[in-house]
Amino acid sequence: MEKKKLIPLLALAAVLSSCGPTGTTTESSFDPLDEGDLVRDEAGNIVYDGVELKMWSVTTGDDASTQDAIIAGFNDLYEGQIHVTTTHTSRYDLETLLNTTMQFDRPNAPDLLFNHGSRAAEYRERGWLLPVENYFGKAETPLDKDDFVPSLLNAVTLDGSLYGLPMDVHSAMVVMRVDILEKNGYEIPTNYEELVAICDDAPKKAANNQLWIRGENSEGYAADEWRLASTASPYAAFPISYGDMWVHEFVGYTAAVQNGATLVDEEGMPAWNSDETAKGLQLLRDWIFPSATSYNKSALSLDYGSSYDVGNAPLLAGTAMFKLQGPWAYMNEMADFDRLLRNDGGADNITTRSLSGLFTRDDSEASSLIKGEGHAIMMMAPEKFSLTKACAATVFMDYMAYYSGIEWAKRGHLPAAISVSNSSAFKADPAYEEYIQYWGQPEDYVVVPPTVNYTYIDTYFKNALQQTLSSSYQNQTVKAILEDQYEDCVSYIELYA
Amino acid sequence: MKEVTLREFATREERRKSSLFKAFSVGGFLGPYAICFALFFVFPLVFGVVMALCSFDGKTMFPSEFVGFANFEAVFTNPVLAKDFWGSVWNTLRFALIIVPLSILLPLGLALLINIKPPGYKFFRACIYLPGIFPLTATGLILLKMFDYHYGFFNAFFGLTLDWFGETWSAWLLIGYFCLWCGIGGNFIILCAGLENVDKSLYEAADVDGCGAFSRFLHVTLPGIKDQLFLCLFTTFIGYMNLYGQVYILASNTPDQDAMKSAIYRIQDMLLGSSKGYGYAAAMGICLGIIIIFISVIELIVTKERKGGHAHEERFVSWQKSR
Incomplete structure (x- = not known):
């Protein structure tokens, strides 16, 4: 073969050889006996000595300021033990940032992600999340799953494992x-x-x-x-x-x-063509x-x-x-x-x-x-796993779920923990009396059940809604619009399956 | 050991130094460009082809399996993919067929006016180019506000009740207006430069021959700026076949999205969610590229200068002989 022809072919072969799974997913299998890098005191309690946790949060603007104040309270309480640093990124940029970081720069990936729980299924499919429940047990951080709004807990429960802790729910x-x-x-x-x-x-x-x-x-x-x-x-x-x-x-x-x-x-397919x-x-x-x-x-x-x-x-x-x-x-x-x-x-x-x-x-x-949207704190699968960090993360999750209640609710985010929304401290706040009470019970809120097809299900439903409310589609029945969008939605999901 | 004369040694050394200097010169001047060219042009191109031949598992941005031409096959045979992609290509082509001539004729007219050099022509020249330097998003948002159905200044001023971005035809009309507003500056500058360079003696000769203004334009000006016109034609056509930003800004809320999606917009949609659509998106990109190349080649053939070769000379010789 001529040299001139050989060179591009070799180059192509070199690029083709990059095909194949190259991700650095490190979803660890949990061993209850493994103590990893944990240090315990004489009483057997875990010693958190200056554990630094990095969290990316989807909140911006006033929400971000409120969240920073809540996290500052946690950092003060656990001073010298656990410190959480938060970076706020709008939801429009977060997906791209996560995609890039989790694939090409995992050493700089966050330890925790504060994002909408409905995204958990897609993130988990990409190997970005760790199941959290075992680490609650290891850290002896209390976790009562019955105390969380079922729909919110369901959104982060995938194949029976909990991939995040629901924090709140909001709607319009x-x-x-x-x-x-x-x-x-x-x-x-x-x-x-x-x-x-x-x-x-x-x-x-x-x-x-x-x-x-x-x-x-x-x-x-x-x-x-x-x-x-x-x-x-x-x-x-x-x-x-x-x-x-x-x-x-x-x-x-x-x-x-x-x-x-x-x-x-139940199969994670759209069911809104009804x-x-x-x-x-x-x-x-x-x-x-x-x-x-x-x-x-x-x-x-x-x-x-x-x-x-x-x-x-x-x-x-x-x-x-x-x-x-x-x-x-x-x-x-x-x-x-x-x-x-x-x-x-x-x-x-x-x-x-x-x-x-x-x-x-x-x-x-x-x-x-x-219909609501709930935030959850998810634990990201890091390049180098640290059991101490994972346990510290559960302490932080617990704090956020149980101690940020009223301040976070003032920003429209009703607590996912039922005991918080029913507590006298929560209801005694003047803001509750004035307006929070009128936003109903968190149990009334439902979020989209976990599905890896969320993006398509959501996009095509919104298309149908837009056409329904448009004057130029008045000659079509709502059912016909729904069927049309449903078919396209399912076609794309099946194409990718 | 072979003996070497001083002259031979000096010559060889000189040659060696000279070759090294040349190599460093070439490397120094060409290197930075070559690296950028390889990184940002050759690699994406090759990787795009590789992507089009692979499938993706949705977990990473890297291909997971070599699938040959399956992605291309899907672009042609999968009902939803074929409907969406070829529909968007047709939308783009129809738009390009209208906007490309306008994007050349309008700046040509303006360039001709400026070329007369009326008082303050430099100011007008700057004004015509100015919209092109504003960010697309800023101009788009202004247009959205201006033509808003309910609160828009345009409807209020003219007493209209038209939902400009709600109807497909009016949304495309405004996209066209947006493209012209932002896009004619570049072609205008190229054509102005072309008009400056047309040989003035040809105009004098045309005057002597009794040409009118239209004949002068047809037989002197147009041939004089032919190269610039072709440049504008090719770059404008290729540019509008890659239409995306204008549609994204103005028509994202138009209910009939199928009628509004340009080819690139549709390819961009394939990147929604996970990486599973990357292979199809790459295949669509290559198909679009081939279409653009194909049409550009046709343009090239149609606009190619017909040279007579020796035909005129031979005819002249035979005419001479016939006398």
């Missing part, structure tokens, strides 16, 4: 203008039917020049001055948009589960595009089309009575109203409620369910 919630509701003779709605009754009546009142509103305006009124809503445009009390993250992350799924839908089947899901999404479609057969006769929301966000303007202006929001932003919301209506009650003019019961007419057990 509803902010309500109490002042406008009261002024117009409405009660705070507790279910879908009550909500629709208000949202059907308010446009009629507005059209008859009888609906009182107040808030930010450019018409020369003071923000706290009552005025009658304009008759020029239809009044929509509860604006939503399919581009809004509260809708595509939480409301779509919540509408499905409240109507009895299952999101993922009549129950179609019923839930149809309710959301009617929310914007009411029809002769829909329960609501007026639109609860204007059609925001492809707009990414409804924004704060309608609620601040009083041109809406309800708004979807992330619970971690509720404190900011209160601050806004303290400023806006400072002469007349401030933040007392708003209240908050969970999504429970707001997206179904059924009175079943499922109607109270809320």
Whole structure:
């Protein structure tokens, strides 16, 4: 063979030889008798002498500051023994960073990962996680699995092993203008039917020049001055948009589960192509595009089309009575109203409620369910395993699950540990009385069950939701849209299987 | 031992030093580029081909098994993969067919106007190039706000009720506008430079021959900037066949995503989740590359200068003989 031809072939062969598993997965098999690098004192307790734990956290902004304060409390308590250093990375960058680090730079991988529990199945499939339960036993750190919300524990339980400890759960919630509701003779709605009754009546009142509103305006009124809503445009009390993250992350799924839908089947395949899901999404479609057969006769929301966000303007202006929001932003919301209506009650003019019961007419057990997302602390499979670090990690996990309760809940993250959310200390906090109690019980929250197909299941469900709420898909039934997206979703999963 | 004369020794030493110097010179000047070229061009290219011939287990970024042409076969035969990929290629091609001529004609018109050198032409020249230096994301976000269905300035000002990013046709229209806004600056500069270099004496000769403005443009200007036009044609076409950022920014929220995905966007989608789709993505990338090469070759053949060879000379000789 000519030399010239041989060289590229050799180069190709060299690259091809790189094929094959090259990962450095070090998922250790646990030996209960192995003491590894553990040091014990005379009483047999593990000695933690300056153990450094590195954690990557998906939290950013105010959440990150709150978490740092909680972790600083842990570091103070265990000063000289265990110290946790946290790096915060947004969820958009975390996946790439993890991918790169776990494959090419594992010595610099974190010991712990604070991320959404629903990701555990995919991470574990890649060999990134260690099962944690045995290390709790080794460290004699108490672990009562019955004390955790079942759905959250299930998300990090894979093939019977626990791959992380659930910390919290959150969802979107509803902010309500109490002042406008009261002024117009409405009660705070507790279910879908009550909500629709208000949202059907308010446009009629507005059209008859009888609906009182107040808030930010450019018409020369003071923000706290009552005025009658304009008759020029239809009044929509509860604006939503399919581009809004509260809708595509939480409301779509919540509408499905409240109507009895299952999101993922036992094989980890999508199960949302059901009549129950179609019923839930149809309710959301009617929310914007009411029809002769829909329960609501007026639109609860204007059609925001492809707009990414409804924004704060309608609620601040009083041109809406309800708004979807992330619970971690509720404190900011209160601050806004303290400023806006400072002469007349401030933040007392708003209240908050969970999504429970707001997206179904059924009175079943499922109607109270809320689709949530929970954080969990997972233990990463390191290049060099240290039993002392693994045991120290369980001490930290325990602290985070049981001692960060109320402060973390103020940011909208309800504790995954049931004993914490039921404790008198938790309920005695003024924040609980003021707003946390209205976000419901953690047991009402359900997260997507563990599946390695999470990315596809989530992406195609959101596509279906978006098309359902889009004006350009009104000629297609919700069921047809769901079937279409389901087929593509399953085709891709099967292709990769 | 063989005896060596002083002259021979000196000559050999001189040659050795000279060869070493040449080797160092070549290595010094070429080395950094060669290393970068190998690292960032040759390696990705070769590795891309290797990836296209392998499957991935989803655990690592490295190939797990050699599968030959199975990934290519799937791109052509797997119903969902073929539908999604070839649909996106068709979207991209249709868009390129419209946007490429516009991306050349528009800057050509502007370059011709600037070439007249009206007062303040340098300012206008800078203004035309300016949008190209703004980050794509910033311009995209401004467009998103401007054309927002509900709060957008454009709909409010003109009293429209059009969901620009909700309808497929209007989303593509705005992507086209976005591409032109950001993209014409480069072609404009190339064409301006080309127009500067057209021989002025040819215009004088054309005037003497009684050419009108259009004839001058057709027979003097266009042939004079032919090379620059071809350069623009090739680079613009290749650029828009790789369309991604503009679609990602403007049309990620358009409900009919199948109608909005460009080929690169679809390939990017294959990288969702784990690495299991990398082999298919690489195969799609190679298919797209081949399509671009194929169309570029056709462009090259169509635009190739037809030289007469000796035909004119032979005709002249035969004409002379006939006299």
